[in-house]
Amino acid sequence: MKRRMKMRENEEDEKESARDIGRERTSESDRERLYRLSEHQKRKKMSTAIARQRLVAQSEIDRLSSLLSIPEKTREGSMKIYREAWENDLIHGRSIEKILAASMYMACRKHNVPRTLDEIEDATRVGRKDIIKTCKLLANRLGLRLVPTSPLEYISRFCAKLNLKKHVEERAREIVQKALEKDITSGRGPTGIAASAIYIAAILCDDRKTQKEVAEATGVTEVTLRVRYKEIARELGIKVV
Incomplete structure (x- = not known):
């Protein structure tokens, strides 16, 4: 009798041990699933933020192009400079308005579309000193040439x-x-x-x-x-x- 009771106890212990292992495996699986879900949500939020910021940039460049009567080719050129600045991590920690103003001014210079610093300043509310400083930054970091304008x-x-x-x-x-x-x-x-x-x-x-x-x-x-x-x-x- 004692032997049978002992065997039952052992069987119960083994079953409980198996259940513990199962719970541990389930818990570990849940943690992995939650981690993957968290990472996915982070990437999704980041992707959404990037898309939103690019949409804002595109909207601002469209506004400036309309206000300053900028040709389509020059508008596209300014957006290209902005994208390059983004891809090279030049936006982080800097004013998007300054980057956009400098991108527009540099595109105008490149495509021989005469727009003065005062005109860019009035349209963007970014000071001319900040525009010049940001233009130099973009020129140096992106390997762009700031084309001089002729009177x-x-x-x-x-x-x-x-x-x-x-x-x-x-x-x-x-x-x-x-x-x-x-x-x-x-x-x-x-x-x-x-x-x-x-x-x-x-x-x-x-x-x-x-x-x-x-x-x-x-x-x-x-x-x-x-x-x-x-x-x-x-x-x-x-x-x-």
């Missing part, structure tokens, strides 16, 4: 803003071309040179604009305009009355 690229747009006639625009182009040939423009901002040439051309063509009008239309200061136009007139031997 000639701004003549048509500035003349249109001032409602100047075609012959004034042509005269301004001639002045800029001569200034370029004599290397008067070296080290000077292209918008200041363009504004000064237009101011001089308007006087010569008897279609005068005040310094304030030209400064406001071109985004340069009246001080810069006065200094540059006098410098160009002197170097090219142009008499401005």
Whole structure:
């Protein structure tokens, strides 16, 4: 009798042990399943956040392109620069607005679409110093070349803003071309040179604009305009009355 009772006890112990092992295996399996589920949810959240951020970036670039009358090719170029910045982890810890503003400005420079820093600043509310700093960062880290702009690229747009006639625009182009040939423009901002040439051309063509009008239309200061136009007139031997 005692032997049978002992055998039953052993059998019960073995069954309980088997149940414990089963519970351990189930618990381990549950932990693995929960871990995989947690990782999946993390990846899903990250993927959703990335998609949302890219959607915001795309929407902002579309807004800027519309506001600044940016051609489709240039719009695509700015989005490409932004994507490269994202892929190279340049967005993390930095203002997306600054990256987008710099991307748009660099794309405009690359595609010869003349837009001034002031125009980008007004459209994005990002300061020009921050735009320049971010442009340099993108150029260095992404191996991009910040293409210099020519004063000639701004003549048509500035003349249109001032409602100047075609012959004034042509005269301004001639002045800029001569200034370029004599290397008067070296080290000077292209918008200041363009504004000064237009101011001089308007006087010569008897279609005068005040310094304030030209400064406001071109985004340069009246001080810069006065200094540059006098410098160009002197170097090219142009008499401005």
